[in-house]
Amino acid sequence: METLTVVLGTITLKNVLFLVGGSFCGIIGGALPGISPSMTIALLLPMSLYLPPSYAIMMLIGAYQGAMYGGSISAILINTPGTASAAATAFDGYQMANNGKAGKALGMALTASCSGGLISSIILICLAKSLANLSIQFGPAEYFGIMELALTLIAGVCGDNLLKGLVAATLGLLAASVGQDPVVGTERLTFGIFELFDGFTLLSVFIGIFAMSELMMQPRSGNTILNEPTKLLNVSSDRLTFGEYWSQKWNILISGIIGTFIGVLPGVGGSTASFLAYAEAKRRSKYPEQFGTGIIGGVAAAESANNGVCGGALVPMLALGIPGDVVTAILVGAFIAHGLKPGPLLFTQHINDVYMIYVSLILSCIAVLFLGMIFLPLFVRIVKIRKSILFPCVFILCIVGTYSVRSNLFDCFMMLGFGLLGYILRCYKFQLAPFIIAFVLGPEAELNFRLALRISGNNYMTFIQKPICAGLLALTLISFYYFAYRSRK
Numbered sequence: 001m002e003t004l005t006v007v008l009g010t011i012t013l014k015n016v017l018f019l020v021g022g023s024f025c026g027i028i029g030g031a032l033p034g035i036s037p038s039m040t041i042a043l044l045l046p047m048s049l050y051l052p053p054s055y056a057i058m059m060l061i062g063a064y065q066g067a068m069y070g071g072s073i074s075a076i077l078i079n080t081p082g083t084a085s086a087a088a089t090a091f092d093g094y095q096m097a098n099n100g101k102a103g104k105a106l107g108m109a110l111t112a113s114c115s116g117g118l119i120s121s122i123i124l125i126c127l128a129k130s131l132a133n134l135s136i137q138f139g140p141a142e143y144f145g146i147m148e149l150a151l152t153l154i155a156g157v158c159g160d161n162l163l164k165g166l167v168a169a170t171l172g173l174l175a176a177s178v179g180q181d182p183v184v185g186t187e188r189l190t191f192g193i194f195e196l197f198d199g200f201t202l203l204s205v206f207i208g209i210f211a212m213s214e215l216m217m218q219p220r221s222g223n224t225i226l227n228e229p230t231k232l233l234n235v236s237s238d239r240l241t242f243g244e245y246w247s248q249k250w251n252i253l254i255s256g257i258i259g260t261f262i263g264v265l266p267g268v269g270g271s272t273a274s275f276l277a278y279a280e281a282k283r284r285s286k287y288p289e290q291f292g293t294g295i296i297g298g299v300a301a302a303e304s305a306n307n308g309v310c311g312g313a314l315v316p317m318l319a320l321g322i323p324g325d326v327v328t329a330i331l332v333g334a335f336i337a338h339g340l341k342p343g344p345l346l347f348t349q350h351i352n353d354v355y356m357i358y359v360s361l362i363l364s365c366i367a368v369l370f371l372g373m374i375f376l377p378l379f380v381r382i383v384k385i386r387k388s389i390l391f392p393c394v395f396i397l398c399i400v401g402t403y404s405v406r407s408n409l410f411d412c413f414m415m416l417g418f419g420l421l422g423y424i425l426r427c428y429k430f431q432l433a434p435f436i437i438a439f440v441l442g443p444e445a446e447l448n449f450r451l452a453l454r455i456s457g458n459n460y461m462t463f464i465q466k467p468i469c470a471g472l473l474a475l476t477l478i479s480f481y482y483f484a485y486r487s488r489k
Contacts, residue, residue, distance in 0.1 A: 062360065064364075077106075117311065118362065176443050260311055
């Protein structure tokens with residue numbers, strides 16, 4: 001009864017309005033090619049810092065769910081996925097649109113996305129606290145083992161070149177070490193610059209690496225306007241029927257579960273989940289040869305899986321403090337800025353906020369469903385905005401958003417510097433995910449390593465003598481060997 005009272009207490013009019021607003025922004029950000037979910041969250045982050053925690057959390061989670069769905073709009077209409085997670089949706093969605101079934105494709109993408117999000121939310125509610133109860137026994141040594149395992153899993157998001165991924169992660173760790181020593185408080189790598197005593201702000205790093213680097217990359221594409229296939233713009237006709245949706249119920253359920261458990265694995269992401277669910281749906285189909293020719297089951301599988309990642313990625317973030325993907329790495333920074341430190345203590349010290357996160361995930365699925373049904377014609381028009389108009393507006397948002405947090409012009413210069421760094425990394429095919437995950441996890445790994453040594457009297461054997469820590473470090477070595485072997489092969 002007490003839990004129900006807390007849950008109902010989070011559903012206030014203002015909370016819901018911020019959640020709906022975040023979902024709306026997320027759908028727009030996801031629908032625009034080049035504006036990824038991580039970039040959308042990064043652009044909303046400055047605004048969230050001025051809001052109470054409940055409003056900020058609901059807005060950001062709504063934007064997360066909305067952006068994951070929004071990518072399907074441009075994928076279906078113009079064969080240009082707004083997000084990497086929507087790439088598999090384009091296989092059948094664009095073919096359906098070419099066949100005059102844009103309405104059915106967009107309807108299935110919307111309903112499957114919301115269904116996958118609900119599935120992952122239920123799994124999150126069932127798993128997160130159990131993991132947190134287990135990890136409550138952890139001390140600094142065990143936390144160091146978890147962080148090392150998470151940093152090793154960075155190799156899983158390095159693409160085909162493990163060395164480039166490790167270089168990017170090293171740069172992230174180096175950037176995270178700027179500022180004051182976490183234990184004794186001495187300065188390091190500040191070069192006498194007063195503004196660096198507190199290190200690089202999360203906001204300047206996130207906006208620079210994602211948003212600003214993307215703006216710098218755009219002139220290289222040479223394409224300033226998106227295609228406008230007129231025959232695809234009438235989406236009001238040929239709507240999805242309930243029978244068509246219900247015929248995909250098992251496909252949506254299985255794909256949602258696949259997406260959730262892929263999301264639990266740190267660093268894997270929505271694109272992997274979408275392709276895996278799409279392949280599984282094709283394998284189970286009685287007519288696998290029809291996949292890729294405009295079959296509604298392909299859209300259902302891909303979209304259910306990529307929104308299923310949302311709840312799954314929050315499992316390790318809430319229970320262990322480990323980001324499940326790049327977006328949750330940004331959410332970790334946002335939560336910390338609002339005094340909520342993800343990890344097992346979150347379930348004892350801020351249990352009401354945990355319930356609010358659960359409610360936010362479920363309500364955001366409902367909000368995305370209604371927004372998609374009402375504003376789909378508007379979203380279709382937004383997809384056609386010229387980049388020459390869109391990206392100058394985004395640039396202004398980056399500058400104003402970064403400056404507004406501390407009213408410090410130095411943060412803007414740092415944001416531009418990280419934008420240049422992100423641009424260089426992208427030009428040379430380095431992945432940004434290893435950099436950002438290492439930047440977020442690096443300080444925690446260092447702090448727990450040094451605390452464990454202080455507690456044990458500088459006895460390095462403490463990491464082996466503790467069974468949980470020893471098991472985690474062994475798993476770290478196995479993971480590193482596996483990724484190195486896969487990369488070499």
